[in-house]
Amino acid sequence: MIDHDSNSRAHAPRSFAQSYATALATYVRDGNEENLSRAYDCARQALQSSISIGQLGELHFQAAQMLCSGSPSPSPETKRTEEFYLEAISVYDMALRGYGESVAQLTAEVLERKRAEQELRDVTYELARQRDSLDQKVKARTRELQAGLERSERLNSQLQQANQEQAQFTYAISHDLKSPINTIAMLLDIISVDHQEHLDSECLELIDAAQATASRMSRMITGILQYARLVGQEAEFETVSLDKLCRDVRDDLRQEITDGKAEIDISPLPDVRGMPSQLRSLLQNLLSNAIKFRDPGRPCRIAVSAAPKPRNCAAEITVSDTGIGIPEAYRTRIFSLFQRLHTYDEYSGSGIGLTLCQRIAGYHAGDIQVVSNEQGGSSFIVRLWINERERDNDTQSGDDG
Amino acid sequence: MTLNRVMTVDDDRFDQLAYRRILKKTNAKIDLLPFQYATEALEYLKSPTRRPVDVILLDINMPRMDGFEFLEAAKTELENQIVIMVTTSMDPQDRSRAETFAPVRGYFSKPLTTDDISVIDRLVAQQ
Numbered sequence: 379m380i381d382h383d384s385n386s387r388a389h390a391p392r393s394f395a396q397s398y399a400t401a402l403a404t405y406v407r408d409g410n411e412e413n414l415s416r417a418y419d420c421a422r423q424a425l426q427s428s429i430s431i432g433q434l435g436e437l438h439f440q441a442a443q444m445l446c447s448g449s450p451s452p453s454p455e456t457k458r459t460e461e462f463y464l465e466a467i468s469v470y471d472m473a474l475r476g477y478g479e480s481v482a483q484l485t486a487e488v489l490e491r492k493r494a495e496q497e498l499r500d501v502t503y504e505l506a507r508q509r510d511s512l513d514q515k516v517k518a519r520t521r522e523l524q525a526g527l528e529r530s531e532r533l534n535s536q537l538q539q540a541n542q543e544q545a546q547f548t549y550a551i552s553h554d555l556k557s558p559i560n561t562i563a564m565l566l567d568i569i570s571v572d573h574q575e576h577l578d579s580e581c582l583e584l585i586d587a588a589q590a591t592a593s594r595m596s597r598m599i600t601g602i603l604q605y606a607r608l609v610g611q612e613a614e615f616e617t618v619s620l621d622k623l624c625r626d627v628r629d630d631l632r633q634e635i636t637d638g639k640a641e642i643d644i645s646p647l648p649d650v651r652g653m654p655s656q657l658r659s660l661l662q663n664l665l666s667n668a669i670k671f672r673d674p675g676r677p678c679r680i681a682v683s684a685a686p687k688p689r690n691c692a693a694e695i696t697v698s699d700t701g702i703g704i705p706e707a708y709r710t711r712i713f714s715l716f717q718r719l720h721t722y723d724e725y726s727g728s729g730i731g732l733t734l735c736q737r738i739a740g741y742h743a744g745d746i747q748v749v750s751n752e753q754g755g756s757s758f759i760v761r762l763w764i765n766e767r768e769r770d771n772d773t774q775s776g777d778d779g
Numbered sequence: 780m781t782l783n784r785v786m787t788v789d790d791d792r793f794d795q796l797a798y799r800r801i802l803k804k805t806n807a808k809i810d811l812l813p814f815q816y817a818t819e820a821l822e823y824l825k826s827p828t829r830r831p832v833d834v835i836l837l838d839i840n841m842p843r844m845d846g847f848e849f850l851e852a853a854k855t856e857l858e859n860q861i862v863i864m865v866t867t868s869m870d871p872q873d874r875s876r877a878e879t880f881a882p883v884r885g886y887f888s889k890p891l892t893t894d895d896i897s898v899i900d901r902l903v904a905q906q
Contacts, residue, residue, distance in 0.1 A: 587793060708843065718842040721790040721815045 391433060394424055398466075399441035406445055406458045417462045421469035431470045438463050545610035552603045559599065563592040594722060601730035605715075608656065608737060618654050620647035620661075620695065624682055627661045631669065638669040640678040647684045650693045650762055656738045661697075663731040664758050668699035670725060673755070676700055691744065692763035699755040709748050735760070781904040782833050782896070784810040788820045788849065789838040789865070797890050798836060798865075805896050817841055817849035824856035832860075833903045835882075836891075839866040839873055850880045857882040861906060863899055865889055 401416040424434055442459045570577075570585045577585070621644070628635070628642050635642065642665065650657075665680065672678035678700060685694035704712060704719070711717050713736045716729035732746075735758075739746045744762040751757040783806070787798045795813045802809050812832060814820035821844070823829055835857075839846035846864060850857065862882040866873065867889045877883045884902055887895050 587796075591793060716840070720842055721792070723792050723815070 391427070391429055391437070394420070394427060394429060395437040395440070398424075398437055399444065402438070402441050402459065402462050403445055405462050406455045409458060414461060414465055417465035418469055421466035424466075425469060425473055431467070434466065434470070438466065542610060545606045548602060548606040549610065552599045552606060556596065556599050556603075559592055559595045563589060563596065566592060594726060594728075597726065598728040598730075601728040601734075604659065605730055605734055605737075608659075608734060608741075611653070611656075613653065613741065615651045615653060617649050618652045618657055619649050620657065620684070620693065621649075623647075623654065623658050624661050624665075627658060627665055630662065631665055634666060634669050638672050638678050640669045640672065640680060642680045642682065645681070645683040647682065647695060648693050650742075652742050652762065656741060660735050660738045660760065663735050664697040664760075667731060667758075668697060668701060668756075670727070671699070671701040671756075673700060673702050679753075688761070690765050691761040693761070695760045695762075696757055697760075698751050698753075698757040700753045701755045703750050703754050704748055704756050706750075712748070713746070780806045780900055782806060782809060782900050784812065784830070784832045786812040786814070786820065786823075786832045786835045788814045788817050788835060788841070788846070790815050790841040791838070794838070794889060801891055801893060801896060805893060805900070817844040817846065821849060821853050821856070824853055834899060835860060835862045836865050837862055839864060839868050839877075847876060847880075850877075850882065861903060863887060863902075865891060 398420050401413070401420055405413040405416065421434065442463075445459065446453075446455060566585055566589045570582060570589070574582070624644050624647055628644065631642075634640070661682075665682075668680045669678060680700075681696075681698045683696050683698075685696070688694040708719055712719065713732050715733045717733075718725075718727060718729040720727075736746050739760055739762065742762040744760060744764055746758060746760045749757050749759065782802070785798075785802060787795060789795055789798070792815070795815070798813070799811060802811065812823070814823065817837075820835075837846045837849065844852070846866070850862065860882050861884050862880070863885040864874075864877045864883055865887050868874075874886050877886055885899060
């Protein structure tokens with residue numbers, strides 16, 4: 379029989395049916411465990427050959443029928459047949475259970491993968507959301523900055539306009555104030571000169587005081603006019619000879635120099651880029667201050683000099699005097715508008731001059747400072763066109779020698 | 780008239796003249812203590828020989844030390860002292876700043892009138 383099935387080997391179910399029938403017959407005939415386990419081997423082979431459990435049942439039924447055809451039933455053979463069949467079926471049972479387990483595992487794997495995918499999607503979504511929100515924040519911030527910039531540009535132009543208007547306003551007001559005060563001065567002149575014989579000494583004294591006040595006001599208005607003109611001025615720079623300018627100013631001050639018995643010594647001064655009218659006004663204020671605040675107890679000597687090689691600016695000019703000096707506590711205040719250190723009885727003045735000087739120095743990217751000198755007088759140091767780097771960091775030590 | 784002794788702190792000689800004139804007009808025997816520098820007025824207030832004054836008339840814009848700096852510097856000396864600001868300043872900020880100082884009880888524009896003097900006189904009488 380074994381030889382017989384070599385013809386039908388290609389047809390697995392059939393060859394299998396025969397080997398199954400043989401194994402079954404052997405067990406039914408001889409019994410014993412080893413023969414029973416053949417059922418197990420057969421079934422595994424069947425499973426591998428894709429024989430379904432229904433087919434297995436069918437070929438078992440055929441094999442059993444052939445074995446039992448001559449036997450009375452029920453018999454011990456019938457029992458062994460059933461045992462054999464159950465043994466074979468158990469393989470399918472195990473295979474089914476194994477499949478079930480792998481299905482569960484697969485299901486679990488699928489779930490796990492789905493969970494992982496969901497997680498991935500969540501993370502991706504979160505990233506996208508964060509990127510979007512960041513994007514929006516950046517956009518919002520950009521808009522804010524833009525708005526801020528526009529606002530400050532607007533304010534700046536408003537400020538510039540306000541400055542301009544203020545300067546024009548001050549100029550107009552001052553100009554209009556000048557004529558009435560001049561009229562008052564003239565009227566007082568007429569009274570004191572033409573009607574002198576009708577006035578007693580106290581009366582003349584009061585008129586004198588009124589005249590002094592009127593001329594003080596006139597000077598003050600001139601100062602304000604100068605200041606307003608400066609603030610509203612368009613910046614136009616050219617090369618200016620400070621040396622020539624200073625000597626011109628000294629000539630202008632001839633009367634005051636004579637009155638104060640002053641000596642002004644001018645060392646050679648450099649050329650500098652600047653506005654001639656402003657620099658003239660600067661030197662004029664510093665020199666006339668030096669004469670005005672002279673010390674009555676000693677000769678009035680004024681020296682104008684330039685630092686030979688200024689380290690951190692284009693020009694450094696010093697105006698030194700032998701005057702009354704300025705106490706340390708007032709050295710900042712003197713540069714503020716309308717600030718004075720003396721009553722009008724002691725020294726005339728409007729409290730505008732040094733503010734003007736500071737402003738002029740500022741227009742020339744410079745500054746002005748006051749220190750006391752060895753003679754106990756004051757030294758005003760004007761620096762023009764201070765190096766950008768120096769202005770950014772005043773404490774920095776210069777190394778550009 | 781309760782005003783008998785008045786300190787005037789004002790750098791302007793003619794403003795001082797105006798105070799004298801109007802105060803003498805209301806009380807010919809009035810005792811006046813004029814200072815053209817606030818620093819000197821402060822020195823006087825700090826000196827042991829100082830004598831009390833009924834009122835201090837104080838200018839704002841003065842050289843070296845202005846009226847506000849004086850009020851600040853003389854805080855202890857000005858306790859229970861009536862101070863009247865007399866100024867040409869039209870800046871409302873000056874006025875509100877003056878009102879932050881406890882001794883300041885009035886704020887008048889220059890020049891003072893006889894009406895102003897009566898107001899000040901009543902203020903002193905109430906004290």
